[in-house]
Amino acid sequence: MTTITTTAAPGGMRRRAASFLHRHAGVRLSLLLSAPLAWLGLAYLGALAALFVTAFWSADVFTGDVVKVFTWANFTDLVTGEVYRTITLRSLGVAAAVTLIDLVVAFPMAFAMAKLASPRAQRWLVIAVLTPLWASYLVKAYAWRVMLSADGLLGWGYGLTATVVTLSYLWLPYMILPIYAGLERLPNSLLDAAADLGARPWRTFRTVVWPLTFPAVVAGSIFTFSLSLGDYITVKIVGGKTQLIGNVVYDNIGAANNLPFAAAVATVPVVIMLIYLAAVRRTGALENL
Amino acid sequence: MFYVMPDQAVSLRGLRKSFGPVEAVAGIDLDIADGEFFAMLGPSGSGKTTVLRMIAGFETPTAGTVELGGRDVTRLAPFERDVNTVFQDYALFPHMSVLDNVEYGLRVKKVPKAERRERALDALRSVRLEGFEKRRPAQLSGGQRQRVALARALVNRPRVLLLDEPLGALDLKLREEMQVELKAIQREVGITFLFVTHDQEEALTMSDRIAVFNQGRIEQVGTPAEVYERPATAFVASFVGTSNLISGEAARTVLGREGTFSVRPEKLRVVLGDEETGPDEHEAAGTIREVVYAGPATRFVVDLDAGGRLIALQQNLQVSSMDVTGLRGARVRLVWHRRHEFPIDTPAEPVAAG
Numbered sequence: 001m002t003t004i005t006t007t008a009a010p011g012g013m014r015r016r017a018a019s020f021l022h023r024h025a026g027v028r029l030s031l032l033l034s035a036p037l038a039w040l041g042l043a044y045l046g047a048l049a050a051l052f053v054t055a056f057w058s059a060d061v062f063t064g065d066v067v068k069v070f071t072w073a074n075f076t077d078l079v080t081g082e083v084y085r086t087i088t089l090r091s092l093g094v095a096a097a098v099t100l101i102d103l104v105v106a107f108p109m110a111f112a113m114a115k116l117a118s119p120r121a122q123r124w125l126v127i128a129v130l131t132p133l134w135a136s137y138l139v140k141a142y143a144w145r146v147m148l149s150a151d152g153l154l155g156w157g158y159g160l161t162a163t164v165v166t167l168s169y170l171w172l173p174y175m176i177l178p179i180y181a182g183l184e185r186l187p188n189s190l191l192d193a194a195a196d197l198g199a200r201p202w203r204t205f206r207t208v209v210w211p212l213t214f215p216a217v218v219a220g221s222i223f224t225f226s227l228s229l230g231d232y233i234t235v236k237i238v239g240g241k242t243q244l245i246g247n248v249v250y251d252n253i254g255a256a257n258n259l260p261f262a263a264a265v266a267t268v269p270v271v272i273m274l275i276y277l278a279a280v281r282r283t284g285a286l287e288n289l
Numbered sequence: 290m291f292y293v294m295p296d297q298a299v300s301l302r303g304l305r306k307s308f309g310p311v312e313a314v315a316g317i318d319l320d321i322a323d324g325e326f327f328a329m330l331g332p333s334g335s336g337k338t339t340v341l342r343m344i345a346g347f348e349t350p351t352a353g354t355v356e357l358g359g360r361d362v363t364r365l366a367p368f369e370r371d372v373n374t375v376f377q378d379y380a381l382f383p384h385m386s387v388l389d390n391v392e393y394g395l396r397v398k399k400v401p402k403a404e405r406r407e408r409a410l411d412a413l414r415s416v417r418l419e420g421f422e423k424r425r426p427a428q429l430s431g432g433q434r435q436r437v438a439l440a441r442a443l444v445n446r447p448r449v450l451l452l453d454e455p456l457g458a459l460d461l462k463l464r465e466e467m468q469v470e471l472k473a474i475q476r477e478v479g480i481t482f483l484f485v486t487h488d489q490e491e492a493l494t495m496s497d498r499i500a501v502f503n504q505g506r507i508e509q510v511g512t513p514a515e516v517y518e519r520p521a522t523a524f525v526a527s528f529v530g531t532s533n534l535i536s537g538e539a540a541r542t543v544l545g546r547e548g549t550f551s552v553r554p555e556k557l558r559v560v561l562g563d564e565e566t567g568p569d570e571h572e573a574a575g576t577i578r579e580v581v582y583a584g585p586a587t588r589f590v591v592d593l594d595a596g597g598r599l600i601a602l603q604q605n606l607q608v609s610s611m612d613v614t615g616l617r618g619a620r621v622r623l624v625w626h627r628r629h630e631f632p633i634d635t636p637a638e639p640v641a642a643g
Contacts, residue, residue, distance in 0.1 A: 187378065187380065189376045189377075189378055189380035190380050190382060192345075192347050192367070192374070192376070192380065193374070193376060193380035193381075193382070194382075194393075195346075195347075195366065195367040195368050196345060196346075196347075196367050196368075196372075196373055196374045196442075197368075197373065197393050197394035197397060197441070197442075197445065198368045198394055198397040198398055198445070199368060199393075199397050200368055203397060207382075207393075208382060211384050212383070212384055
């Protein structure tokens with residue numbers, strides 16, 4: 001090793017640096033990771049910390065200025081206020097309903113893509129599933145607003161149902177793709193083996209396909225659940241008077257000008273998702289993201 | 290009315306399968322008797338695995354019929370057929386224990402729990418895997434997984450057991466052990482075994498009968514000895530064992546006959562001196578092109594004066610490597626008994642060595 005370094009040709013700075021990095025794996029790793037780590041530390045964790053700290057401050061009732069004095073007041077309001085409990089439960093219900101609808105729609109679709117379609121059709125189907133993601137979120141939400149309006153194609157009107165339907169549509173690709181990937185990894189011979197041993201399709205699904213793709217399903221549900229829980233635009237556009245956590249946060253920042261309370265409300269979905277992630281950690285879902 | 294047909298476990302009639310423009314199976318007729326250990330041997334792409342998959346029900350034939358025990362099952366789903374399969378990759382359910390894997394078929398058939406457990410444990414015992422019930426497939430070696438797959442199929446007591454390259458994923462030593470073991474298990478349970486392989490030695494060692502596949506067709510069906518000693522076609526001669534064909538000018542000069550003839554290398558005697566040949570023996574003069582010492586035997590590649598090239602395999606009973614290395618370029622005579630030369634149907638075409 002030493003010989004190589006000392007006999008390096010003159011002007012071999014780059015080579016010497018490369019050789020140094022080759023021998024010091026730790027230095028190499030930290031150089032490679034410094035940029036993403038800085039981003040994660042400052043932009044992500046920093047923002048979360050700021051949010052959390054802000055939640056313990058209060059806003060001056062008259063001026064709306066943030067008073068940087070520690071108080072539990074926001075959280076006390078949040079927990080004791082009947083209306084906030086209802087909104088939290090409603091948001092959870094919406095997220096759960098969206099996840100369930102997406103699962104029911106996505107599974108057969110992912111199965112057809114992964115196991116029935118020809119390789120050529122498979123590529124096109126993946127593109128077809130991805131294309132809605134290329135269109136703007138707002139355009140899609142307003143398209144649903146037009147369809148749902150009283151004289152629209154569906155004419156169901158606005159409200160909770162409209163919100164659930166629109167969110168289900170928006171987040172469907174996030175459910176299809178992990179399940180599709182999970183089914184791709186499932187060897188076809190396992191399906192053949194179950195049929196060979198006498199299992200009819202439903203039994204094969206119940207005893208082989210579902211248990212082996214469950215982690216992928218949970219991975220998809222993490223997306224649909226968390227995206228629904230934090231959404232505030234769809235509910236504004238098609239929700240009518242429906243209140244969810246997202247628009248409570250939004251209204252407190254805008255109309256009410258109470259940033260600390262908005263921060264406190266915003267911690268609710270964060271905490272719910274942390275609990276959710278902790279609960280599904282053991283299924284192996286996090287390796288399927 | 291008064292004669293009894295031997296029971297056929299499997300009957301294939303005019304079986305064809307096309308995948309788009311590709312004809313994978315181009316018309317197969319085959320009868321496999323009850324209790325037979327039957328091999329479908331052929332190079333990859335010869336259609337043998339497709340035939341197996343049509344018997345199992347994973348593929349639907351383009352034409353023709355599949356009968357199991359006299360019953361037409363051509364249009365039935367796999368779960369409606371009395372066959373079980375040992376898959377090439379074993380296809381064990383990774384989320385179930387060994388015992389749950391073996392019990393799967395019985396559970397589907399709603400066999401009562403006590404009987405189910407007993408039969409599963411019996412099956413595991415028959416493949417020498419007692420004590421492994423609680424393990425997951427991932428915690429087993431390749432050979433153990435292979436045996437679990439076998440137990441999982443056998444426990445259902447199918448009419449026919451299908452094995453798709455069952456030993457392909459095992460290393461040589463284990464493969465030789467499993468060859469003996471599979472044969473023993475088959476004799477014990479008496480179920481018809483139908484297995485697919487590209488390994489001619491495996492087919493010759495294990496089976497009662499062999500069907501040699503080539504390009505979607507069967508070239509020959511027979512016992513290992515028949516297929517090896519009397520190959521019906523040039524393809525069989527080259528795919529099973531080393532091909533030694535005498536044809537054209539050489540056949541006329543040496544044998545005094547027209548046509549193509551096959552002689553197996555170990556039937557040839559390499560004669561260096563003036564040794565007399567017997568009345569029923571043929572001989573051909575030539576020059577040794579290559580000498581390959583292979584431990585128990587030595588292979589001589591001999592260019593015949595009459596044209597063509599033969600390979601002779603000699604047991605190293607007296608000679609040792611010291612004696613044979615100097616023989617390259619030496620003049621020799623190859624001598625064999627008439628009964629070891631067999632005419633071959635088709636004129637010899639160049640066939641890629643399998």
